[in-house]
Amino acid sequence: MTGGPVLAVDQGTSGTKALVLCPERGVIGSGTAPVRPRYLPGGLVEVDPRELYDSVVSAGLAALAEADTPVVAVGLANQGETVLAWDPATGLPLTDALVWQDRRAASVCAELDSQSERLRQLTGLPLDPYFAAPKMAWIRRHATGAGVVTTSDAWLVHRLTGAFVTDAATAGRTGLLDLDTLAWSRTALDLYGLGGERLPRVVDCDTPVGTTTAFGPPLPLTGLLVDQQAALLTQSADQPSAAKCTYGTGAFLLAQTGPEPRRTSSGLVSCVAWRLRGRVSHCLDGQVYTVASAVRWLTDLGVIAGAEELDPVGGGVPDAGGVTFVPALAGLAAPWWRGDVRGSLTGLGLDTTPGHLVRALCEGIAAQVVELSSAVAADRGAPLTSLRADGGLTRSALLMQTQADLLQLPVEVSSLPDATALGVGAVARLGHDPRLTLREAVPEWKPSVVYEPRISGAEAAERLARFRREVSALVERADAGVGGGLQGTTAGPGAEAGVAPGAAIGPDTTGAGTG
Template identity: 35%
Template sequence: MARDHLLVIDQGTTSTRVILYDTKLQAVGQAQVEVLPTYPRSGWVEHDPEALIASVGSQVTTALLNARVRAEQIAAIGITNQRETTIVWDRETGRAIAPALVWQDRRTADACNRLRDKKEWISKATGLVIDPYFSATKIAWLLDNVPGARRRAEAGELAAGTVDTLVIRHLTSGEHLTDSTNASRTLLMDLATDEWSEELCNVFGVPIGLLAEIRPSTGDFGATRGLDYLPDGIPIRGVAGDQQASLVGQGCLHDGQAKCTYGTGAFLLAHTGGRIVRSQRGLITTRAASVGEEPPQYALEGSVFIAGAAVQWFRDGLKAIGSAAEIGDLALRGDPDCEVVFVPALTGLGAPHWEPSARGTIFGLTRATSMADIAHAVLEGVAFQIGDLITAIEDDLGDSLKRLRVDGGMSRSDPFLQFQADVLGQPIDRSPQVESTALGAALLAGVGIGLWPDREAAVALLQSGGRTFEPARGYEWRARALERWRRAVETTMGHYRKERR
């Protein structure tokens, strides 16, 4: 039987998705299930590691059935995942010692503040900023707050990793591996060498022996073993964090190309080729996935913590709509001249502001304000954040981005993307496959296993098309809108900084 399909496991913040692709990178079947985080305290966000792993097996089985593909037809497995989310587990049993700390979790803000005197050195080594977003302080918190954990870690009994590492361990019955894109999000990897730094580990209080071996994104990550839903021996050949996988899936493989994915958060990446560009505007320098045998690749990234999560809050918290898709139509019924501004800092502000203490704030409410006006402000708030990121990236690169490629759940909304184009004053190209994250992982796995003669043959399979949104509003409108937004952000940050003091 021909091995002519690629299986991708896409483990995200709110769901696990499995997609089967053929050798032309066409999706032939999929399955998806919600796996929602919990919020035990203000600023705390957790996942149940056992639920994450259980969702993988169930969705692989369902996707194979939906695709009418036999497991024996799988040439390789690709994995893409929510990044920074951190788990510590028993090395022998694989059982987690505590809930996973999700990338949105802010409980280590004080620990980050205590390291501010080392921020320049840490930023130079890792390309990152010191923030609870990243994995290092999460690992240290688990070791210090789970009874006996630090002693067990130092004795070699525990292992730590991001979600990709946990999934690889499950699929292979024990391999402890990660890829360079995920490792670059931990504050523990030296960006220039692709290796764990003993010095960084000491600063953050993380025993280096806890960490997985780092391999290239199209490297050998072992093969399936001991599963009851897949046969032994299927190779895992493509692994990348979700945003780096999306960069590949959008065909952004060259210097100057940029994409934004609107998921639970929103993530804008601009490819910088083989150059490590150090941000002066509060952005992140990160590893991009290297495809095939190419040398290390890099990107500038801006991360917004709340994007689709703002719509979920509007749906589930305010109970203003029955489904997320309804927000676009509701927003169109709002007053177009309404000046309500929503700063969606529900779990702090990410790039380029990096204010973990900030919280969501609404400005401009009057007795005439309607729920439609608030819906409009929610969508605007997400779009304005991306505008801030574009400005920062262009300043760092010293050049303008001519176009932006977009994907992810919110990119399905025409009203939202039209407003995003208006805010940016630039055309936006919506991918024909609005879920390009899994597509990128499939391409990496196919290249890793040698399904195509070279990288160019794989990239040529990526679909063109989609829809372009051109700006419909002029410079004066954009200048007024951005000024109103910036005043709102500055006021929000000032209020919560003062409260923290």
């Protein structure tokens, strides 16, 4: 890498991480700031937008103070599907931000069910409250018709620079972008009832969009990229065929597919990976909604004291003791797309210990990632040879070994923490210096540890079959309208009328809170 240091800011679900990246010395400064989303009854998740902006500034200033050296540019990564309404004249938010995990727009999706396949072919995205467009439509129907309604990045960029833009990859997470033309789709906008909306200009990820003084001296903002695609850039720039999974608040498996969009038949999302210097790269994307958030759930119940206890507690028993955990605490994402399904714990006995619950959770997370990996292999027409991993929960050797065991492939944990910040830092570097190549801008990738499978293929298949049986049973129960399980995932009757804010939830300390 060449050029001066850049400030890379990753604005995530439960916190913001900022790094000062030097081309010669690597990370020379870092800063963090917590974000506290409110988890409310009925699957509602919201956050004060001011907290998002304040966390960006605080983390950035802390990183710059530690580095104690000038930077030449700034890059900003965002959560992707988190949305809010705001006043473009004053920059003030008009609503809370609906976080990507929020399920209140299920009613919007239900009304559009007959158009789901049309929307999927047009935008590459399934019809699900996870994405931005249903949340935007919900805000317009039930919160406010004033101002503009956008993903959080457009508001943050406006606050930082005054520009009204979004990058092509983030725009692709809305369900409003035409996958072939990468322009806002009039058809999709009309279907969602958003036809008259003023939307941000879609720019390349390495486009200089303006200057910010939020961090002190004027600095150009030259890189914008949605968080998971930023991590994919870090993990696969050297090997476009590689697949990566980020284990944060959720788990997100992405794999590049090349310059042309690829509609999928497996339930994965087909979307823009990035557009750099006018050239588009596409990817497949699969999600597990609750990973670190499921660890937090066990912590809140008192089963463990925190993520740091996964290995010592889970390591105290040889297996899950017959317990199966489907941690669908916010519904099932890809490849099922069943937000109405609730999580389940089965096989409990008087001899069940916290260790068994921890192991069952690790298996439940890993089994869902196996399903995503199988879908990627089917859609790309070639099996994976390994899985590259990053995110805070890769610190759990138990989870990573369980992943390798069930996947029956090596799991290569990145030696570079904070892959999202590193990816958007590389994009900012490209936007600042047009002479740089992609490979010059992205740090060299290498694993810190490789987990090889320790169980037989037959045993892995048996464990996966048990998990799949439980998922099938949960889907059948949801189809039959039978309640039960661990936690509701869709907004109840009172949701559209508004829910009083609950107690703030503390930050997820297990790693990157990305969405």
